[in-house]
Amino acid sequence: MPTGGPDTEYTFDNGAPEAVPQLRALESFLDPITAARIGAPVLAPGAVCWEIGAGGGSVARSMAEAVGPRGRVLATDIDTAHLAPAANLDVRRHDVRTEPPPGDAFDLIHARLVLLHLPQRRHVLRTLAGALGPGGWLVVEEFDCTAPLRVLTAPSDDAAKLFAQVTDAMLGILQSHGADLAWAQDVHAHLVSAGLVEVDTVIHSQSWPGGSVGASLYETNSRQLEPELIEAGVSPGQLEAFRRLLRHPGFAVLSYQFVSTRGRRPARR
Numbered sequence: 001m002p003t004g005g006p007d008t009e010y011t012f013d014n015g016a017p018e019a020v021p022q023l024r025a026l027e028s029f030l031d032p033i034t035a036a037r038i039g040a041p042v043l044a045p046g047a048v049c050w051e052i053g054a055g056g057g058s059v060a061r062s063m064a065e066a067v068g069p070r071g072r073v074l075a076t077d078i079d080t081a082h083l084a085p086a087a088n089l090d091v092r093r094h095d096v097r098t099e100p101p102p103g104d105a106f107d108l109i110h111a112r113l114v115l116l117h118l119p120q121r122r123h124v125l126r127t128l129a130g131a132l133g134p135g136g137w138l139v140v141e142e143f144d145c146t147a148p149l150r151v152l153t154a155p156s157d158d159a160a161k162l163f164a165q166v167t168d169a170m171l172g173i174l175q176s177h178g179a180d181l182a183w184a185q186d187v188h189a190h191l192v193s194a195g196l197v198e199v200d201t202v203i204h205s206q207s208w209p210g211g212s213v214g215a216s217l218y219e220t221n222s223r224q225l226e227p228e229l230i231e232a233g234v235s236p237g238q239l240e241a242f243r244r245l246l247r248h249p250g251f252a253v254l255s256y257q258f259v260s261t262r263g264r265r266p267a268r269r
């Protein structure tokens with residue numbers, strides 16, 4: 001059952017054993033990119049921050065370090081199992097789809113790989129823009145899952161086809177839970193129409209060789225989604241071959257494009 005019970009659209013389950021390696025893999029690949037986007041001048045000592053869908057909590061912890069003892073970070077998630085509070089870091093269960101923002105004057109609001117899962121994403125984005133203080137930043141980071149995943153090297157053509165078949169099935173499952181695979185491309189325009197300024201977008205993609213942390217994300221995702229993959233027609237044998245391929249030294253794939261968009265509320269004159 002996905003996190004948050006049957007009323008949630010979120011596809012994965014933070015309580016599943018595979019959630020820990022999944023969240024670690026995301027953090028290890030994405031944290032350096034996120035750090036560059038939320039570093040100075042976005043994050044400053046004394047800032048008040050909200051980390052949405054905080055997952056394993058690494059971004060919230062690094063925010064807490066950056067804002068120092070005069071600042072505060074609130075980390076929220078529908079499942080806070082992997083989050084621990086600290087001196088200037090609060091943790092709260094919060095559903096960003098249905099609950100009002102826990103403040104209205106944040107210096108930084110950050111959401112990574114959350115909104116693309118939620119059918120209410122456009123409304124949520126507008127609400128988040130309204131929860132910024134003057135001059136505050138909203139940083140939204142998503143995978144763009146529209147481009148076909150480019151296999152760079154594979155031990156055989158059949159292996160490359162199997163990779164495409166299983167990853168297509170996984171994307172179909174995400175969509176059936178309400179994910180918008182193209183949402184990453186829309187965020188920039190939505191930040192502009194929410195009245196934010198200095199809006200900019202950067203995109204990151206890199207090769208993920210067999211056995212890498214990036215490739216391992218497909219494996220943990222395939223374990224989390226196994227029952228639905230089988231239901232979608234992927235056989236247990238194909239799943240095993242897919243997982244072997246992800247560890248094969250002769251395999252490499254280009255990652256999804258990671259799209260990081262940020263903008264700020266105009267400062268009071």
Ligand SMILES: C[S@@+](CC[C@H](N)C(=O)[O-])C[C@H]1O[C@@H](n2cnc3c(N)ncnc32)[C@H](O)[C@@H]1O
Pocket residue numbers: 003010014023026027030052053054055056076077078079094095096097111112113114117118
């Ligand atoms: C793919 S994980 C990303 C975790 C973290 N942001 C990261 O990038 O490392 C998505 C996170 O969003 C959380 N989430 C899903 N739906 C949510 C909702 N409606 N409100 C708040 N958090 C939600 C999940 O529980 C999960 O921790």
